[in-house]
Amino acid sequence: MVATTETALSEPVIGAEQDYTSVSEHLSDLVLVQPTPLWWYAGMAGATALFLWLIVAAGYLFYYGVGVWGVNIPVAWGWALANYVWWIGIASGGTFISSLFYIVGADWRNGVNRFAESLTLFAAAAAGLMPIFHLGRQGLFYWLFPYPNVMHIWPQFRSPLLWDFFALLAYILTSIVFWYIGLIPDCATLRDRATTRGAQIFYGILALGWRGSARHWRNYKVVYLVLAGFMAPMVVSVHSIVGLDFAAGLAAGWHSTQWPPYFFIGALYSGWASTLVLMIPIRRLYRLERIVTERHIEVISKLMLATGLLLTYCYALEAFQPYYKGDAAEIGAFRFSLVGPQGSAYWIKTACNVLLPQLLWFPAVRRHKPILFLLALGIVIGMWFERFSFVVASLAHDYIPSEFFTFHATIWDEGILYGSIGLVLAGFFLFIRFLPVVSIFELREVIRHKERR
């Protein structure tokens, strides 16, 4: 680690000694040459075990119905929806880094975008599963799709759930395409450097015949820019629409215009935090300190702090609005979220999302990787509690006092949550083993820029 008194932002995006060859070799060797490290096996085994838990929990759920969860009337949405909003928020970080910072030409993004995008992909997949799990009749989820059918029924276009379905579907599909297109030149590199026949074929197929010609590069740049331009607003819209799921509802506490930005900010926040949670250990384990530098960590930490402050403002607004409106039901729901049976969720979210990131004001904290890791992990957890508190409190404490009730999760709720973590981690472990964790060709671009300067 470089000891310096300067701020890390002035540090280079890439180690000064890195050149085309060292970058290509280092990153492709991780995939092609180096033996699979022991920690990978351990991690993959843990992730797979968790993933199996998801399969068991989902199987049980499909067989017996959503009654196996703690959902009830009035709290008809429980952990599944909290999980959904949480995962889709985690997914946002990658999209934001790779698309928005691509458009604005922030070259530091090239060190982390692949990484963050992969997280997006798996987190979005986990998010996409949740609304399907959550349906009473899971097998009929496709009825939300406006396809021509013998029933002559269209979906209901006024429903925020339908908007959400479109937004999520579009987001997942474009995320996959965006991620894959960004991979093509690297796959070609891997194909060229592969030493075994199998690897050559595998990466050759993935490379889609990429030869690195100028025309390829030109087409590539156009497509990537268009997609980046597409993804940047989409990440905003998908989270706003998640916010609309609630804002368009009538439940006391949900019926408010502040939720779209609230959810977007929250999503970014958890996106940064989860990127850090995965990046810090992988950077260490794969010895990527010269490629993913202090600068990257610094930028993301600061973004996290800024987003945290925005979110704190949102929380303040959330507390202010019921009293400003003076609506008794809303005040009741808000107070219930503070002191009701799920009150601890509110205070955990406040501690993790508001108080904890204040530590990031200190450069020492931002530099200290284990602390930063724990801090980011705290935020990721805090964000889950935020989602949970938000979904449950308003439902449990709505307008009619006789119907106030609460929610108790069952082991099958837990199975779905922990299992989905397994799904994301397993996918992520596969990714770091079989694909370059950092975009090789984009690093070459960075080096090229550096040389030009």
Add this chain to the structure above:
Amino acid sequence: MTEPQHNSLDLGAVRRRLARQSGPTYWRSLEELAQTPAFLDVLKGEFPAFAAAAATALDRRRLLQLMAASMALGGLTGCQKEVDPRKLSPYVEQPPGIVPGRARYYATATSLDGFGYGVLLRHEMGRPLKVEGNPDHPASLGGTSAIGQASILGLYDPYRAQSLTQNGQLAGGEDLRTMLVESGSALAARRGDGLRLLTGALTSPSLAGQIGSLQKAFPQLRWHQWEALNRDTERDGARLAFGRAVDIVCDFTRAEVVLGIESDALATAPGHLRYARDFATRRRADEAKAGMSRVYAIESTPTLLGAKADHRVIMTPVEIRAALRFIAGALHAGPPDWAKAQVPRADHLASLVADLATHRGRALLHAGREQPAEVHALCHAINHALGAFGQTLRAIEPVAAMPTGNAASLAALVADMQAGKVDTLLILGVNAAYTAPAELDWAGALQQVPQSIYLGEYADETAAQCRWHIPASHEYERWSDIRAHDATVTIQQPQVRPLYGGRSAHEILAMLLGTTQPDDYALLRSRWQGVSGAANFERFWIDSLRSGVVANSAAPSIAVAPRADYADAFPPLATGSSALTLLFRPDIGLWDGRYAENGWLQEMARPFTRLTWDNAAAIAPATAARLGLAQSDMARLTVEGRQLQAPVWILPGQAENCVTLHLGYGRRRAGPVGTDIGANAYALRSAGAPWSAGGLTLAKTGTGYAFASEQHDALIEGDDLVREATLAAYLHDPQSLKRKQDDASLYPGYAYDGIAWAMSINLNSCIGCQACVVACQAENNIPVVGKKEVGRGRVMHWLRIDRYYKGDIDAPGIVFQPVPCMQCENAPCEVVCPVQATVHDAEGLNVMVYNRCVGTRFCSNNCPYKVRRFNFFDYTGDDARPRESWNPDVTVRARGVMEKCTYCVQRTRKAMIEADKENRGVADGEVQTACQQACPTQAITFGNKSDPQSAVARRKASVLDYSLLDELNTRPRTTYAMAIRNPNPKIETS
């Protein structure tokens, strides 16, 4: 098993054997091939049947032939030897009068407490499916109770006893007949010595007549009676007051001031449905022609009447006695020095006395069966002093046959059983093993009886102890007759043949009298031929059956006057102490425990606690604080050394130091639904203190308990969900009560060119009796989900009755609010469903398309009234109800779909189709929703809002009309009429 001898293989023989084989031959081992004896031994040990089969030298062809023959001949077992000469006719041509899909109604009566009220059973294709009140019957006037509504589930209950048993072994009908006829002749020989009959309260004239014949045939027979929730105190009170037993029939329509002394007039008293109707007609401020009545209640534990009262005074049982003496003294119905005694709440009582005094002839006192005889005597005396007799109430001859003292009667029986004086005991439907007073050793006494015969619907506690258990028929399966509270007779006609082969009491008694082939129908007819006095008996019979009422059978009034010295025998008033008193109360659902097996009644929320599947030791908040008890604490109740554990429920409005425990729970052998549900209060109940036992101690056990309550938060928060006003304010300026509703909208509303269904619920009338809830469950195929699921917030009732308290926690006002689907004009549920599974229809209903629902549950989240219910599991599939008992007009819902109140769309559609066929509009009142039809107080009005002349439109035009959560601008179709209270201006309301 011996080891096969491997060395005994003769390979040469094996080769030779193989050479002889033709075709492909498979072998498993050399041993098999060699057919060594050792191998055959092993084979025989392993597959014994194979050895036998192998011995029969069966080849493949023969085997297939035999298999084919078995298949072909297998069906022959279904053939009968002789051909049944009775012909069946196919349903190709419709039998006259039966149209698939069109209901038929048959009148009969359902009973509670031995008293009947008239009902009409709806039949679809020959199956009775729904109970409705009989509008022609004076005890119903079209209303039903929750228990009456649930009786149809009892009819179909698959856990009703289905087999005749002797000493626990199956017995045949012939055995029973032989036994009864032989016992009968043996008993006749000794004039019935040793024969005892035990029945509950009964009013059936024909059964009473049969028992009379039995007594004639067996002069030594003794007839005992045990009704656990008996009305002995009422009878004793009348004896004290008038020197004779009488029954009182009240007329609430003429009562301007009502005082209920823990009155069950609206809940369980004989005639309660009629009383509720009459009561409600005087409580609708905007409609009552003769002015609104004023209601006072004095009680220890909340009653339905108390909840409706304008002034509810909470007193302990001792204070109630003192208060009544005070009132009697002040109204010159008792010694004048009573009026000078110290009483609690004296100023309150003085105003009450003044109110009563100024309403002479228009006042009415009613006391519940749980009150001691003294209170009943005082009530009679005060009523008499107020000139109530002949005005607001009348006395009639006791309706029940043999109105004896139940406790004494049972005690005498048990003593005789123990003394060995009883050799044949015939029990007609009395589950004494469960309900007998705790100090009686019923089980031990029964052991002394050589021949005990129990006729009961269930294989219950008593059935297990008796030698014979005869499954009883349901009251919808037999011919009988029954009287109502005013003695009006209904001939009960069977609605269906006994589903499980049950027998009636008539049959059993007839067999005992020597009839080998008893015929209830002939018996009933011949009896009524004798007493009807009708010139044309066929006409009389048909009319009685059709209308469900035997004309002019109500009892005439009799004149009574109180004895001057009625108060002399009164026990002295105990001085007030802080000792706890245990109050035993009937349960509005399980009654004395006999309906414990009925899932609808178990899952019905109790009006005040809103508990399902449990009873509880209900205590006042102040008492709980004093004893350090919290809600759901498990407590040990000790009375006279007898102990019981019951969970604590804190009940606002309960008298201090009084613990209410409802009877009917804690059954040991009720069946799979009702066994071990709640705490058995009978374990503490003695014959001497059947309703209130002093000297109770209540100790915390340290453990907790999980209740399944349908409502978890009772105090009204925020906006005024239940609006109330005083009569004075209403009369002064009705318009001031009207809340202006601003329904401006950017969007155009729906246009309705036809019917716009709407409902209005009058909060003045709703007494919280839960009949509508059970009626809705019966009509709409709503499954029972069980305690665990209710506890998890998944009850399926489409209609619920919310109970709110307001004011002082120790003496709160109590209000009931039925909440069905509001069928909003701007329905929040409709817009959020992504698949259009809930949509607005042409009549303005929010219809739920079950087939289209994928179960996102957003509609429920978005429903501010939370009236939607979700099938979290396959509740319908898990319901034990026989398939034939479901309403064929209503879809049953699958797992994972949302459901809710539809305004009984099956009924509205049916009416519209009928109207279409006749080319006319649907008339006002032509369609009744199930809840509306069941409601004894007519609190619910339903109809076409577009027709300004319709009853519902008129109600909605009232200034009292308001909609729930109107600030959300959902514009509900279901609206409420504000509750109006009529407090005495002289009494300061707290």
